[in-house]
Amino acid sequence: ITFDVETPTTLPPCKGSYLATDDIKALILRFLQQYYACYDGDDRQGLLNVYHDEACCSLSIPGPIGQNPSRSSLGDYFNSSRNIKRLRDPALRYKLLKHKRLSVVSFLNELPRTQHDLNSFVVDVTAQTPTLLSFVVNGVFKVEGQSNDPVRAFSRVFIAVPGPDGGLLLVNDEQFIRNASTEEIRKAFATPAPTPSSSPVPVLAP
Amino acid sequence: MASNDFRTDVDLASRAAEEFVSLYYETIDKRRRQLTKLYMDTATLVWNGNPISGQNALIEFFEMLPSSEFSVNMFDCxxxxxxxxxxxxxxxxxxxxSVKFEGNKHHYFNQNFLLTLHTTPSNxxxxxxxxxxxFQDWASS
Structure with missing residues (x-):
C-alpha cells in the first residue's frame, strides 16, 4: 500500500527590485542618489535635512552563528549593533536606538567612511500610504580608510513621510551590515559609477 | 512625542518584537496553516521580489511554499x-x-515586518x- 502525499519542494523564482509603480520608483531612485552622494561624502552632516526631528535609527550585524561569524571583521559596527536577540538589558537597548535628528546624524557621521555601489542596489517597496513610504535597500559598499577597503553588504529599511519639497523625510532607518560573499565581492563595482554630469541612469539591478 | 512616551514605545516595541519573532518562525515551521492568521486581511508580502497581497493570495502562497526550518540569529525593532x-x-x-526549505539548499535571509496594533473593546x-x-543570495537562486 502506498500513499502519495505530495509535499512541495519548488520555490517561487527570485526576482529583482519590486518598486510598485513608476512614480514611486522615480521618487526612490532620486532619493537614493542624493542620500548616498551625501552619505559617501567626507561629512554626513548634510543628511540633517533628510531626517524628521523625531527620527530614529539603529544598526545591526549578524549574530555569532552563521556564515559570517567573525566579529572582528565587522568590528567597527560591533559596539553599535542592536541585536535584541542578544541584548537583554533594556537600558542598552534604549541607548543603541538613536532618536531625534541630531543624534541620528551624529551617529551616522561617526561610522566609517564608505563608497556604495549604486548599481548593486535592489529595492523592495514594502508599504505605501498617503503618509508613509517604506522600502528596503539591499546592496554592497566599500569601507574606506582601511588597509584593503573591505567590501560589505547591507540591507537597510527606510520609512519616510512626505517631505516639504515633494521628496522624502525619514522617520525610521534600520541598517543591517554583514560581510559580503565571494560572489558579491566579485560583482561589486563591476559597472563604472555614473559621472555627476551624465543623464540619470537606472541604478537598480533588473 | 515626549521622550518618556518614546521610552515607553521603545520598550513596547521590544516586547512585541521578541514575542512576535519566536511566534512567527515557530508557526511558519511547525503550524504553517495557522500562519496567515498573523497577517492583516489587507497585508502585503514581497517575497524575493514577488508581491503577494491579501489573505487568499497569502494562504495560497504559503500552501505551496516548501516546509521550512528557520533559524534567526539577529533581530532589531x-x-x-x-x-x-x-x-x-x-x-x-x-x-x-538562515533557512532550509525542503528540497533546497540553505539560504541566509533578511526579513522586515511592519506590525500594527489592533484594539477592540475586548482585546x-x-x-x-x-x-x-x-535571500542573501537571491540573484543566484
Missing part, C-alpha cells in the same frame, strides 16, 4: 513614527538568519501589515 502611521501603533521588526492584537523577505 523600532517604534514607527506616528506621523507615518496616522496614530496607529506600529513596530518595525527586522530579522536575519488588542498585533498583526502583520507588511512583510518583505529576501
Amino acid at each position: 523600532q517604534p514607527v513614527h506616528e506621523m507615518a502611521t496616522q496614530g496607529q501603533k506600529t513596530v518595525l521588526v527586522v530579522a536575519h538568519g 488588542s492584537v498585533w498583526k502583520i501589515a507588511s512583510d518583505c523577505f529576501r
